[in-house]
Structures are given as C-alpha cells and as structure tokens.
Amino acid sequence: GDSVTQMEGPVTLSEEAFLTINCTYTATGYPSLFWYVQYPGEGLQLLLKATKADDKGSNKGFEATYRKETTSFHLEKGSVQVSDSAVYFCALTDSNYQLIWGAGTKLIIKP
Amino acid sequence: DGGITQSPKYLFRKEGQNVTLSCEQNLNHDAMYWYRQDPGQGLRLIYYSQIVNDFQKGDIAEGYSVSREKKESFPLTVTSAQKNPTAFYLCASSISRGSNEQFFGPGTRLTVL
Numbered sequence: 001g002d003s004v005t006q007m008e009g010p011v012t013l014s015e016e017a018f019l020t021i022n023c024t025y026t027a028t029g030y031p032s033l034f035w036y037v038q039y040p041g042e043g044l045q046l047l048l049k050a051t052k053a054d055d056k057g058s059n060k061g062f063e064a065t066y067r068k069e070t071t072s073f074h075l076e077k078g079s080v081q082v083s084d085s086a087v088y089f090c091a092l093t094d095s096n097y098q099l100i101w102g103a104g105t106k107l108i109i110k111p
Numbered sequence: 112d113g114g115i116t117q118s119p120k121y122l123f124r125k126e127g128q129n130v131t132l133s134c135e136q137n138l139n140h141d142a143m144y145w146y147r148q149d150p151g152q153g154l155r156l157i158y159y160s161q162i163v164n165d166f167q168k169g170d171i172a173e174g175y176s177v178s179r180e181k182k183e184s185f186p187l188t189v190t191s192a193q194k195n196p197t198a199f200y201l202c203a204s205s206i207s208r209g210s211n212e213q214f215f216g217p218g219t220r221l222t223v224l
Contacts, residue, residue: 004153032211043115043201043215044154051211089153097209098169101153 002027002094006102009087014110019077021105023064023090026071031092033057033066033073038087038104047075047088085109113138115216117202122221124189124196132187132219134202142208143185147171148199148218157200160185161208189221197223 007022025033032051036044048057053068062077073090090102115136124130136143142161146154156169160179174193179185185204189196199220203213 034211041217043117043217044203045215046212049211091153093211098156099154099213101155103151103153 002031002092002100004090004092004100004102006088006090006105009104009106010108011105012108012110013080015082016079017109019075019080019084019107021075021088021090021107023073023075023102024071025073025090025092027092027094027100029095030068031094033064034091034093034099035062035064035073035075036089036091038089040086044089080107080109082109082111115202115204115214117200117216117219119219120217122219124221124223126223127191129188129190130221132189132200132202132221134185134187134216136183136185136202136204136214136216138204138214139182140204140206140214141182142205142210143179144203144205144213145169145175145177145185145187146201146203148201154201157187159208196221 004025034049035047037047038044048059050057050066056065064073064075087104087106089104091099118133144159145157155171158177160166176188201218202216205213
C-alpha cells in the first residue's frame with residue numbers, strides 16, 4: 001500500500017540555520033502531498049501542499065517541491081526561528097482520498 | 112470564529128469503562144474524521160464520516176464506536192474492548208471526502224488508569 005517515510009528526529013538546529021526535513025513516498029497513481037505542523041499540545045495545521053508533479057508549495061517561509069522522479073517532498077526553510085519548533089508531518093492522499101501519514105519529525109530550534 | 116472544538120482536553124478513565132470524546136465543528140463541512148496519535152508514530156485513522164447518518168471504519172476501528180446524527184457533531188466512544196486506549200485523539204473535518212485539506216481540532220489526551 002501507499003506509504004510515507006520521514007527522517008527521524010529530533011532535528012536540533014540553531015536559530016537562523018537552514019532547515020531540510022526529508023520526506024519520500026510510495027504510491028500508486030498521482031497523490032497530492034502535504035506538510036502539516038503540530039505545535040506542542042495542539043492539533044495539526046496544514047503548512048503547505050502540492051497537487052501535481054513539479055508543483056512547489058510554500059507558506060511562512062517554508063517550501064517543498066513535488067518531485068515525481070525521486071518520489072520526494074522535502075521541506076525546507078532558509079532561516080529557522082525558535083517559534084518553528086514543532087513536529088512536522090508529511091502526508092499524501094491515496095486513491096480513496098485517505099490521508100497516509102509519515103511518523104513525524106520533531107524540530108527543536110535553539111536560540 | 113469557525114473551527115473544530117474537542118472536549119475534554121484531558122480525560123482519565125478506569126479500566127473497563129467506556130468514555131465518549133466530543134467533536135464539534137461549525138465549518139459546515141460534510142466529512143469528519145477521528146485519528147489516534149501515539150508517540151513516534153503518524154496518525155492512524157479510526158473512523159470517518161462523509162455525511163450525516165453514515166460512517167466508515169478506518170484502519171484501527173476495533174474497540175471504538177461513533178455516531179453522526181448531526182452534521183456538526185461526530186462523537187467517538189472508546190469502549191472497554193479497546194485494549195490500549197491511552198493516546199492522543201484528534202478530530203478533523205473537510206469540506207468533502209475528496210477535499211485536499213483537513214482541519215484539525217486541538218485534541219483530547221486520554222489516559223487509562
């Protein structure tokens with residue numbers, strides 16, 4: 001079945017560092033891809049999405065590009081802030097419109 | 112403000128007891144979902160509903176039950192048949208089942224004593 005694999009955390013960075021969180025997927029067909037963020041003690045919020053190959057999703061300085069050839073959707077940010085500390089989930093929608101989730105990557109930003 | 116509310120935020124249950132988690136949305140969304148989140152794991156789908164008076168089992172429905180009597184409400188009951196119920200439970204909704212975006216509530220943390 002479809003699946004999503006994320007890099008294991010926690011990822012610890014200093015403020016203003018460059019961020020990459022890797023996400024790869026296996027899927028039949030052409031899924032939509034998502035990054036959700038979960039701040040401590042809260043529910044999830046959609047961060048960005050891409051619905052077809054080569055699309056770039058972006059929001060709040062975060063970006064991710066749908067790469068069909070490498071089945072990847074890596075999350076990047078040029079300069080992280082302490083407020084970016086959260087858990088980040090990569091996900092895809094399968095052919096039944098069900099969201100398939102990665103395990104999540106905890107990001108810790110130190111001042 | 113439109114959104115999804117879940118209550119209570121924290122819930123404690125003795126073994127053998129059923130408990131019901133509340134989920135209400137005022138987004139006028141047709142589809143609603145219940146997920147379970149365990150440490151170090153992604154979300155797992157328990158049940159979903161595409162429309163009032165209809166719901167479908169997700170990947171881990173055993174030991175859980177739901178109802179959808181009103182469009183805005185989708186309560187989840189964790190029964191005594193659920194062997195390991197301690198987890199964080201998240202409710203979500205979307206405009207429709209095929210919608211690309213799900214909106215999440217703040218979650219309920221259930222602990223079995």
